[in-house]
Amino acid sequence: xxxxxxxxxxxxxxxxxxxxxxxxxxxxxxxxxxxxxxxxxxxxxxxxxxxxxxxxxxxxxxxxxxxxxxxxxxxxxxxxxxxxxxxxxxxxxxxxx
Numbered sequence: 001x002x003x004x005x006x007x008x009x010x011x012x013x014x015x016x017x018x019x020x021x022x023x024x025x026x027x028x029x030x031x032x033x034x035x036x037x038x039x040x041x042x043x044x045x046x047x048x049x050x051x052x053x054x055x056x057x058x059x060x061x062x063x064x065x066x067x068x069x070x071x072x073x074x075x076x077x078x079x080x081x082x083x084x085x086x087x088x089x090x091x092x093x094x095x096x097x
Contacts, residue, residue: 072079
């Protein structure tokens with residue numbers, strides 16, 4: 001049954017066809033709601049796994065940063081020379097373009 005026929009009232013809304021159409025629409029709505037809930041649960045699961053990975057990365061990067069800072073404090077002269085050397089190399093590469 002098309003929407004125009006339904007809205008015009010040319011069909012008895014209590015007819016078996018009308019009730020079947022309503023039941024079908026209700027079933028479709030319920031299926032869509034279930035699919036939406038499954039998608040939400042999947043998204044929440046992915047979010048939890050990503051957050052766990054971010055937490056692990058944060059801990060690892062913090063440890064790397066602490067070791068780098070400790071090495072720079074232990075050897076400040078070497079750190080300055082390395083920084084100057086890297087700056088020179090980056091400058092040379094940039095000037096070639």
